[in-house]
Amino acid sequence: MQNQSNIKRDDFEYCKEVISKLSSYYDSKVVGQQKLKYSMIEAIIADGHILIESVPGLAKTTAAKAISDAVNGKFSRIQCTPDLLPSDIIGTQIYNQAEGKFETKLGPVFANFVLLDEINRSSAKTQSAMLEAMQERQVTIGGNTYRMPDDVFIVIATQNPVEQEGTYLLSEAQTDRFIIKETITYPTPDEETEILNRIESGKMVKTPAVLSIADVDKVQKLAESVYIDDMIKKYISFIVDATRNTARVLSPELTRYVKMGASPRASIAFMKMAKAVALMNERTYVIPDDVRAVCHQVLRHRIQLSYSAVADNVAVEDIIDKIVSAIPTP
Incomplete structure (x- = not known):
């Protein structure tokens, strides 16, 4: 790469x-x-x-x-x-x-x-x-x-x-x-x-x-x-798709906490931010760690939690971590 x-x-x-x-x-x-x-x-x-x-x-x-x-x-x-x-x-x-x-x-x-x-x-x-x-x-x-x-x-x-x-x-x-x-x-x-x-x-x-x-x-x-491989783009799309279909990657208990997932703007934001992170880390190509490094910043305002999550004091960052960890790393 x-x-x-x-x-x-x-x-x-x-x-x-x-x-x-x-x-x-x-x-x-x-x-x-x-x-x-x-x-x-x-x-x-x-x-x-x-x-x-x-x-x-x-x-x-x-x-x-x-x-x-x-x-x-x-x-x-x-x-x-x-x-x-x-x-x-x-x-x-x-x-x-x-x-x-x-x-x-x-x-x-x-x-x-x-x-x-x-x-x-x-x-x-x-x-x-x-x-x-x-x-x-x-x-x-x-x-x-x-x-x-x-x-x-x-x-x-x-x-x-x-x-x-x-x-x-x-x-x-x-x-x-x-x-x-x-x-x-x-x-x-x-x-x-x-x-x-x-x-x-x-x-x-x-x-x-x-x-x-x-x-x-x-x-x-x-x-x-900055170069981003197609496998990294797929990785991004899988993460964003998982926020919309949480039942595939989260337990039923956690799935009920997510009201709405991220839009395609999240995928675009992931790609742009990952390229910026790569430059910040003195690389001209994106690696999976660059995507994971910005998952909170990119998704915390794009995933809507349900009232149950608010009542149970569930942080959106915890949900994001569970989703990202469930997606295989390329």
């Missing part, structure tokens, strides 16, 4: 350097949260949108801003609230009295990196306004179509799982647009001490970018050339 990739040696070394710089810049801005770092970098290489879930104060916004600052990209932060309108995100038409005509004012979604902070606080109507932008990389205002940036366009959305008042659950159609969903936890005492030390010393300041948007765009294109 090593000889099947079209990536040249110089391009491969270039990818390694870009990934290393991006990783180091993140570490200079964010203490800990290494799982989030790797997931974000892999998703960006795979050219996919990211959903991050955690309680407040765990550096979700800081991490998103760090990635954008590292590549000198145009960054927009949208604080989602119940009264936020679709036009506040995608833009609207404003009447120019002097010229007697309407002019289009583009919204903050027209950026390389768009942070939708606490996306589940915005109404369903506003959430749906992002669907066209995320999937088609375009929006429609006043009957006219406007394209997103041609190079890099990544939406990073955050949500708080513990608050219910004033929140709106994301629809399946919305969550499926995110290539991954990452969950993060509290820092360790040592990491929290380092956070305090950095704030006290004034190290939490903006530093110059180490890359450009062109660098990210090139790595994204090179990632598409």
Whole structure:
């Protein structure tokens, strides 16, 4: 498989350097949260949108801003609230009295990196306004179509799982647009001490970018050339199919916990993410371990659990592990 990739040696070394710089810049801005770092970098290489879930104060916004600052990209932060309108995100038409005509004012979604902070606080109507932008990389205002940036366009959305008042659950159609969903936890005492030390010393300041948007765009294109064998593609399809037909691979007790399986977007996400993981691990070809490494991120927001699972405190990650372990490795 090593000889099947079209990536040249110089391009491969270039990818390694870009990934290393991006990783180091993140570490200079964010203490800990290494799982989030790797997931974000892999998703960006795979050219996919990211959903991050955690309680407040765990550096979700800081991490998103760090990635954008590292590549000198145009960054927009949208604080989602119940009264936020679709036009506040995608833009609207404003009447120019002097010229007697309407002019289009583009919204903050027209950026390389768009942070939708606490996306589940915005109404369903506003959430749906992002669907066209995320999937088609375009929006429609006043009957006219406007394209997103041609190079890099990544939406990073955050949500708080513990608050219910004033929140709106994301629809399946919305969550499926995110290539991954990452969950993060509290820092360790040592990491929290380092956070305090950095704030006290004034190290939490903006530093110059180490890359450009062109660098990210090139790595994204090179990632598409990472070789993935047909057997690995079959492996992915078997895993995703098993989420829809759980009775074939799970016990009756576990099968009743799964309400709905993953869509074909999950298979696409697996392939793209596996290629990104291969590059992160300095390989130009995908192995089964690359697929298994991202199974939680790719499937946790695409498998719907039943009320029985919630009542029995069954984690979706446990169901995913059971499904993946039941599929023979090629």
